[in-house]
Every structure is written in structure tokens, then in C-alpha cells.
Amino acid sequence: MKARDARLRLAQNTGPLLALGVFVAMFGLFLYEHPRQISVNVLTTASNKAVVLALVAMAQTVPVLTRGLDLSVGSVMTMATCISSVLVNGSPGHIAFGVVVVLLAGLAAGAVNGAIVVIGRIQPIIATLATGAVYFGIALLLRPSPGGDVSEGLSNALTYATFGIPTTFLLLVGVLVFLWLPFRRSIVGRGCYAAGSAEGAAYMSGVAVGRSKIVAYMFAGLLSALAGLLLSLVALSGEASAPQGGAYTLNSIAAVVVGGSSLFGGSGGMVGSVIGAFVLRTIGDLLFVFDAPPLWQPLFEGVILLGAVSLGASRVLRIKNRLELFT
Amino acid sequence: MNASGLPPFLRMEGVSKHYGGVTALDGVNFACSPASIHAVLGENGAGKSTLIKIIAGAVQPDQGKLLVSEREMKFASPIDAAHEGIACIFQELSLMPDLSIADNICITNPPGRFGIIDGAAQCRRAGQLLQRVGCADLHPLERVKNLPLSRRQMVEIAKALGRNPKLLILDEATSALTAADVEKVYAILRQLRDEGLAILYISHRMHEIKALADTCSVFRNGRHIETFAQGSRSDEEIVRLMIGRELKLIYPAKPQRDAQAKAALEVRGLSWQERLADISLSVGQGEIVGLGGLDGQGQRELLLALYGVLSGVQGCTKIDGVAVEIGGPAQAKALKLGMALIPEDRKTEGLMLPMSIRDNLTIAALSKLTRHGIVDRAREARYVEEAIRSLRIKVDNLDNPVASLSGGNQQKVVIGKWLMTGARIVLLNDPTRGIDVGTKQEIYQLLRKLADAGTAILFYSTDYDELIGMCDRVMILYDGRVARELAAEAINEHNIIAASLNLPEGKRVTAIEAAA
Numbered sequence: 037m038k039a040r041d042a043r044l045r046l047a048q049n050t051g052p053l054l055a056l057g058v059f060v061a062m063f064g065l066f067l068y069e070h071p072r073q074i075s076v077n078v079l080t081t082a083s084n085k086a087v088v089l090a091l092v093a094m095a096q097t098v099p100v101l102t103r104g105l106d107l108s109v110g111s112v113m114t115m116a117t118c119i120s121s122v123l124v125n126g127s128p129g130h131i132a133f134g135v136v137v138v139l140l141a142g143l144a145a146g147a148v149n150g151a152i153v154v155i156g157r158i159q160p161i162i163a164t165l166a167t168g169a170v171y172f173g174i175a176l177l178l179r180p181s182p183g184g185d186v187s188e189g190l191s192n193a194l195t196y197a198t199f200g201i202p203t204t205f206l207l208l209v210g211v212l213v214f215l216w217l218p219f220r221r222s223i224v225g226r227g228c229y230a231a232g233s234a235e236g237a238a239y240m241s242g243v244a245v246g247r248s249k250i251v252a253y254m255f256a257g258l259l260s261a262l263a264g265l266l267l268s269l270v271a272l273s274g275e276a277s278a279p280q281g282g283a284y285t286l287n288s289i290a291a292v293v294v295g296g297s298s299l300f301g302g303s304g305g306m307v308g309s310v311i312g313a314f315v316l317r318t319i320g321d322l323l324f325v326f327d328a329p330p331l332w333q334p335l336f337e338g339v340i341l342l343g344a345v346s347l348g349a350s351r352v353l354r355i356k357n358r359l360e361l362f363t
Numbered sequence: 364m365n366a367s368g369l370p371p372f373l374r375m376e377g378v379s380k381h382y383g384g385v386t387a388l389d390g391v392n393f394a395c396s397p398a399s400i401h402a403v404l405g406e407n408g409a410g411k412s413t414l415i416k417i418i419a420g421a422v423q424p425d426q427g428k429l430l431v432s433e434r435e436m437k438f439a440s441p442i443d444a445a446h447e448g449i450a451c452i453f454q455e456l457s458l459m460p461d462l463s464i465a466d467n468i469c470i471t472n473p474p475g476r477f478g479i480i481d482g483a484a485q486c487r488r489a490g491q492l493l494q495r496v497g498c499a500d501l502h503p504l505e506r507v508k509n510l511p512l513s514r515r516q517m518v519e520i521a522k523a524l525g526r527n528p529k530l531l532i533l534d535e536a537t538s539a540l541t542a543a544d545v546e547k548v549y550a551i552l553r554q555l556r557d558e559g560l561a562i563l564y565i566s567h568r569m570h571e572i573k574a575l576a577d578t579c580s581v582f583r584n585g586r587h588i589e590t591f592a593q594g595s596r597s598d599e600e601i602v603r604l605m606i607g608r609e610l611k612l613i614y615p616a617k618p619q620r621d622a623q624a625k626a627a628l629e630v631r632g633l634s635w636q637e638r639l640a641d642i643s644l645s646v647g648q649g650e651i652v653g654l655g656g657l658d659g660q661g662q663r664e665l666l667l668a669l670y671g672v673l674s675g676v677q678g679c680t681k682i683d684g685v686a687v688e689i690g691g692p693a694q695a696k697a698l699k700l701g702m703a704l705i706p707e708d709r710k711t712e713g714l715m716l717p718m719s720i721r722d723n724l725t726i727a728a729l730s731k732l733t734r735h736g737i738v739d740r741a742r743e744a745r746y747v748e749e750a751i752r753s754l755r756i757k758v759d760n761l762d763n764p765v766a767s768l769s770g771g772n773q774q775k776v777v778i779g780k781w782l783m784t785g786a787r788i789v790l791l792n793d794p795t796r797g798i799d800v801g802t803k804q805e806i807y808q809l810l811r812k813l814a815d816a817g818t819a820i821l822f823y824s825t826d827y828d829e830l831i832g833m834c835d836r837v838m839i840l841y842d843g844r845v846a847r848e849l850a851a852e853a854i855n856e857h858n859i860i861a862a863s864l865n866l867p868e869g870k871r872v873t874a875i876e877a878a879a
Contacts, residue, residue, distance in 0.1 A: 048504075218479055222480065223475075229459070229462055229466070230466075233462055234458070234460060236457070237459050239421075239440075240421060240441055240451070240453065240457040241441070241457055241471050242441045242444075243470060244442070301461075302460070303461040356635070356636060356673055357664075357667065357672060357673050358672050358673070359712065
């Protein structure tokens with residue numbers, strides 16, 4: 037029975053495991069080719085860059101599980117960065133207050149998204165496209181030009197290493213263990229999977245579908261805000277940059293897919309998305325250590341991304357019943 | 364009428380429900396008692412589904428009262444009904460395919476504390492429930508989407524039992540079960556009744572109702588017509604109550620056939636993976652050949668293989684005597700004789716539910732309706748009108764989504780869409796599943812008429828009555844092989860069951876033994 041359990045669990049997690057394999061191979065190559073000695077500093081820099089995207093990808097995961105999509109994650113992140121550049125400074129009490137406001141703002145933005153999707157019955161893709169513009173607008177009003185002041189003390193505490201492990205990475209693991217794992221096992225979390233798998237069946241089974249979906253978008257808002265906070269701590273300032281927000285949103289979707297979650301909802305999880313984000317970030321680093329001409333970088337990134345996504349789709353080649361292609 | 368002598372668990376007084384201008388339920392008084400299996404009969408559109416949805420809290424009545432244990436209730440959602448101990452097993456499965464069996468079984472009320480689910484406890488509970496419905500071989504962590512239909516239905520039953528219901532509603536819940544599973548479900552239902560459960564049982568299969576029900580209620584046109592003790596009315600009388608008119612013969616007469624009509628479809632040595640092994644058969648022009656056997660013996664795969672949906676199929680297919688390679692539905696449709704497959708699941712493979720009735724009807728035959736690649740609206744209108752008329756599809760407005768039609772009419776649209784292509788070889792995969800008696804009979808008449816006009820028909824049915832009534836020859840599949848071919852007088856209940864179990868010819872088995 038135990039062996040059968042293990043086999044089943046393995047079979048049900050091929051997506052994230054495949055992504056993990058790709059990441060280990062790519063990161064190994066990166067470390068091998070890296071010109072300088074591998075030091076904690078190299079790892080910390082890599083982690084700081086990757087963790088922001090990983091958090092945004094984790095944010096994206098929950099709405100995707102419900103068969104939705106959140107196009108506002110990048111904007112919420114940008115908004116959080118700008119709020120942080122205004123509030124997260126000064127005395128420890130002031131800093132703590134600022135952090136709480138940043139996270140609450142993210143939660144509120146997610147709640148608005150969820151309410152519009154669930155109560156307003158507007159399709160997630162268009163609802164969050166609109167609210168995303170609103171959140172970016174707020175960011176721009178708060179920070180019309182790049183700048184601001186972010187607590188260096190907090191930045192030093194979070195963006196270096198603790199016991200030789202990048203602190204941001206520890207933070208990421210903490211979020212996974214203390215937020216994601218309980219959520220996955222909660223009734224609300226189960227409701228998110230159920231809604232994404234077959235919303236009608238979930239409703240008829242007496243699942244509180246609406247509540248689950250609203251919580252999914254709130255979770256997304258919270259994690260996006262956390263990503264924004266971290267970004268402001270790395271940059272020590274805030275900037276309302278539309279291209280940056282948009283790139284994070286699109287990369288978050290890519291990371292979710294590379295990590296083995298289905299865009300049709302119902303299957304996948306945050307661990308996969310984190311690995312997916314690491315894969316995406318490593319592409320850029322790899323091109324850097326191999327001295328790829330900068331003009332070619334976006335093209336290479338696209339090709340590698342396509343390859344990574346295709347790996348997950350390789351099951352299609354084994355299908356002998358063509359009808360199964362559509363399910 | 365009260366079989367158990369106990370006060371009713373659930374009572375409805377003067378309940379009405381309208382959808383727009385359509386009356387689904389009209390002043391219905393209805394009651395069901397504990398410790399009783401209560402069958403609800405009626406054609407599609409008689410109001411059975413609405414009745415159940417109201418009881419389950421999925422829709423709210425416009426008028427009337429709903430009382431549970433003599434307390435008046437207003438169910439705002441299925442959650443409220445579940446709190447009162449009402450559990451429903453729907454015709455359209457209510458499982459979430461991406462979740463595990465255990466997740467599905469415990470979805471309404473998972474074990475655990477503070478909103479966090481205890482995975483191990485959930486697994487144990489699911490295991491016990493699976494054992495109770497005789498499916499101990501299923502692993503609770505398996506994903507539901509990896510299970511065949513008949514297993515999913517057993518999981519659905521386990522899920523309903525897991526809620527410890529006081530009223531259990533089964534809406535066509537046995538339509539996809541194998542004979543062995545049906546017998547298990549019967550035993551469970553009888554046991555639950557003896558434990559004091561109220562059970563509402565909706566089925567179109569007369570022999571199931573005879574085997575199970577204590578009380579029957581007949582609905583027609585949204586009205587409750589009559590409730591009576593099971594056994595107090597003959598089949599003829601019940602059918603008359605249901606449809607309000609005399610039904611003559613259920614099956615059209617089989618014509619006398621020449622020994623060897625020209626074969627329209629001929630297959631030699633067809634094999635696919637481990638599911639189909641060395642199948643040879645032929646269907647003559649104007650002949651209806653049945654496919655039978657227990658569920659999941661390769662019937663569905665055989666039809667898909669013939670239609671070119673499967674890849675890696677071995678064997679030789681001849682259409683009208685010419686060997687062909689069919690690479691998919693588009694090619695099958697374009698053959699000289701034209702092939703059509705009426706699929707098993709009309710909601711996913713048969714129809715595009717949000718699209719209009721008109722678009723659904725013409726989608727397969729569009730190439731015949733175009734001029735220079737543009738759809739000729741006048742010709743389209745003619746074809747659609749002809750299909751609606753010949754199939755007697757009940758339609759208000761052709762531009763309504765096909766999802767707005769009743770199940771029987773949806774199935775007629777699926778059939779109509781393929782008739783429009785002028786196909787001369789028609790493959791059918793259990794086309795009357797979950798369809799009312801009246802529509803079934805119309806479909807039988809239609810198939811026979813098509814055959815008489817020279818169409819070759821290969822017809823898979825899970826209902827052996829249909830095979831006996833409709834088919835000129837029947838091939839029984841067992842484990843992906845043709846176990847036996849039956850013709851003429853040999854097509855009877857006994858032979859079909861014996862062959863389905865792969866028993867040697869001549870050995871007698873009774874239906875009870877066969878099911879056990």
C-alpha cells in the first residue's frame with residue numbers, strides 16, 4: 037500500500053518534478069560557467085532576483101487553480117513598491133506600520149478583484165486587466181517619478197544571507213510552509229481546486245465556491261504585495277514602471293505553466309510555480325554567463341521558455357486516443 | 364400513499380416553478396417517507412429534474428411550501444439542503460475530475476479542525492465508504508479523471524453515503540453501471556431503506572424500478588399525476604400514465620433480410636493497444652448490427668477506432684469493398700459512403716452547448732451548405748427546417764443555445780446533425796442513455812427507417828432490451844474480443860447475458876446469477 041501511495045503521488049507530481057529537473061540542470065550549468073568563485077554573494081543576488089518573481093508566480097497560482105487568471109499581480113506589486121517607498125522608513129514602529137499597510141493594501145486589492153469576479157460575475161481576465169490599470173494608477177499618483185526612501189535596516193536584514201542561506205530564500209520557504217501548505221489543506225483551499233476542476237459539481241456538492249474564489253484573489257493580492265515590498269527593499273526606492281509590472285504579470289503566468297499547473301484550473305500548486313520562476317530567472321543568468329549578445333537575449337529567452345513548456349506537454353505524444361487531446 | 368406507515372420525511376405543498384414562460388412544475392403536492400424507496404417516473408420535461416433540484420436546494424420554487432419533518436424550509440443553496448440530510452446523486456456526475464477520490468468523497472464535510480483538512484482521516488473515511496459500496500480495489504488517492512465512467516458513478520454513490528443522508532436522491536444514477544455494480548447498488552439501497560432512509564429513485568429503466576421501488580409517482584407536464592404502490596399497476600398502465608397515450612409496439616418491426624446484403628463496412632483483425640484484439644465484423648447495407656456486452660469491454664474503443672480517432676490501430680477496414688485508411692472524423696465524414704459517429708457523451712463530444720441549435724445542426728454538414736466558402740443562408744434554413752421536422756425536435760427559437768433544450772431534444776439535435784451529412788454508415792454509442800420513453804421510441808423508428816433506406820448501422824447499447832428489439836445481428840464483446848455473434852432468434856436475454864460473461868454456449872444462467 038505504501039509503495040502504491042508513493043507511486044501515485046509521484047505520478048501526480050510529474051509537472052513540478054520535471055520543472056525541478058530542468059532547473060537543476062540549468063542552475064548547475066550556470067554555477068559551472070560562472071566566471072567568479074561561487075560565493076554566498078552570488079547565490080544571494082540570484083535569490084533576490086528570483087524570489088520576487090517567485091512570489092508573484094505564487095500569487096498567480098491561486099487564481100489559476102480556480103480556473104481564473106489575475107492580470108493585476110504586476111500592478112499590485114508595483115503599487116506595493118510605491119507605498120513602501122513612502123511609508124517603510126523611519127523609526128522601527130513606523131517601519132512596522134508601513135509593512136502592515138503595504139500588505140493590507142495588497143489584500144484589499146485582491147478582495148476587490150475577487151468581489152468583481154465572484155459577485156460582479158465579470159470574467160477574471162478582463163476584471164483584473166481593468167483593476168490592474170487602477171492599481172497602477174494609484175502607484176503613479178503615489179510616486180510620479182522614481183525615488184523615495186526605504187529603510188536600509190530592513191533591507192540589510194532581508195536581502196543578505198542568514199547562516200549562509202540567502203534570507204529571501206528563507207522567506208520564500210517560510211511562505212510556502214506557513215501559508216501555502218495550510219491553505220492547500222484547508223477547506224477554502226480545497227474549494228479553490230474544486231471550483232477550478234468542475235465549478236458546477238463543486239456547487240452541487242455544497243462547496244462555498246464564491247468564498248473560495250474571493251479568498252484566492254485575496255491570497256494573490258497579499259503575495260503580490262509581499263513581492264512589491266521585497267522589490268522595494270532590494271532597490272531601496274520605488275518606481276511606478278508599467279513595463280516592469282507587465283513583465284512580471286506575464287512571467288508569472290509563464291512560471292505557473294512551467295511549474296506544471298494547468299491553466300484550465302484544478303491541478304497544480306505553488307511549489308511548482310516557485311520552481312517555474314527559478315527556471316525563468318535562470319534563463320537570463322545563463323545567457324549572461326555565456327556572453328550572449330544582448331540583442332539576441334529576448335529571442336533566446338523565448339525559445340528556451342517554449343522548450344520548457346513543451347516538456348510539460350510531451351504527454352500529448354503518448355496519447356493514442358485523439359479525443360483525450362481535448363480534455 | 365405511505366408504504367412504511369411513518370410520517371413523511373419531506374413534503375411539498377402546491378409547489379410551482381416557471382422558467383420564463385415555461386411551466387416546469389405546476390402546483391405539485393408530493394411526499395416521501397422514511398424507510399421507503401420511492402420511484403419517480405416521467406418523460407423528459409415532465410418536471411422530474413426540477414422537482415429534484417428544488418429538493419436539493421439548487422433552484423428555488425416560485426410558489427408553494429417545502430417541509431422537512433413537517434418544518435417549513437427555504438433552501439437558498441445546496442449547502443442548506445445538505446444540512447437537512449438531503450444528498451443527491453445526479454445524472455450529470457457531480458465529481459471534480461482533478462481531485463482525488465478521497466477529496467471528492469469528503470468534499471462537503473471533510474474531517475479536520477479549524478478549517479484544516481486531516482488528509483489521513485479523509486483517506487481512511489474514503490476507504491471505508493469505498494469498501495461499503497464494494498469498490499475496495501480503488502485507491503483513495505487516485506484522481507477521479509483516471510477512472511472509467513462506471514467506477515466514477517460508484518464513487519459518486521460513496522460520496523453521497525458519506526454525508527449520512529436522511530434522504531438520498533438518485534437521478535439516473537445507475538445508467539452507466541455495469542451489471543455487477545448495479546446488483547451491489549441494489550443491495551446497498553435496500554439496506555439503507557431498512558435502516559430508515561428515505562430514497563427517491565429516478566430511472567427510465569422499468570426493470571430497475573420493479574426490482575427496487577416500494578412506491579411509484581408519475582409526473583407528466585410538470586404535474587404530479589399519481590402515486591401508487593409498486594406492483595399495483597401494470598407496465599402498460601404506467602406507460603399510459605407517463606405519456607398519456609397508448610404506445611403500440613415499442614420497437615419497429617424487423618424486416619425480413621436477404622442472407623447476404625452487400626457489406627458497407629467490413630473490418631478484419633482490428634487490434635488496438637491492449638483494449639481491442641483481433642475484431643472482425645461486417646455491417647451490411649440496410650442492416651442494424653448491435654454491439655453488446657458488459658460495460659468497458661472495448662465497445663467504445665471499437666467505435667472510435669472505426670471512426671479514425673485512435674492512432675496505432677492495426678487491421679484492415681473496407682468501406683463498400685474498398686480498403687481505406689481513416690485518419691480522423693473529417694476523413695470518415697468525407698468517405699464515399701460517409702460515416703457518422705453519434706457519441707456517448709452529448710454534452711462534450713456531441714454538442715457545442717453555448718452555440719445555437721441551428722449552428723449545432725449544421726456544423727457537420729457545413730461544406731454542403733456553402734457557396735465559395737460562404738454559408739448559403741437560404742439553403743441552411745431549408746436543411747435545418749427539414750431536420751427539425753423529420754426528427755420532431757421541440758424548438759422555440761433556432762438561435763437559442765442548444766443547452767436550453769431538454770436531454771431528449773439535445774440528443775435529437777446530435778442525430779440530426781449527422782443525418783444532414785447524408786452519412787450511409789452510422790455508428791451509435793449508447794444513444795438512448797438517460798432519454799425518455801417517447802424520444803427513445805422516435806429514435807428507434809428513425810434508425811429503422813434509415814436502415815430500410817440502405818444505411819448501415821452499428822449500434823452499441825448498454826440496454827439489452829434495445830439490442831433484442833432493434834438489431835438484426837448482435838456482436839457481444841468481452842475483453843476487447845468478439846465473444847459471440849447472435850442473429851435472428853438467437854438474440855435473446857439469455858444468450859446476451861451468457862455471452863457477455865463469456866460463458867460457453869448452451870450453459871443456462873439466470874439473470875440473477877449473471878448479475879452476481
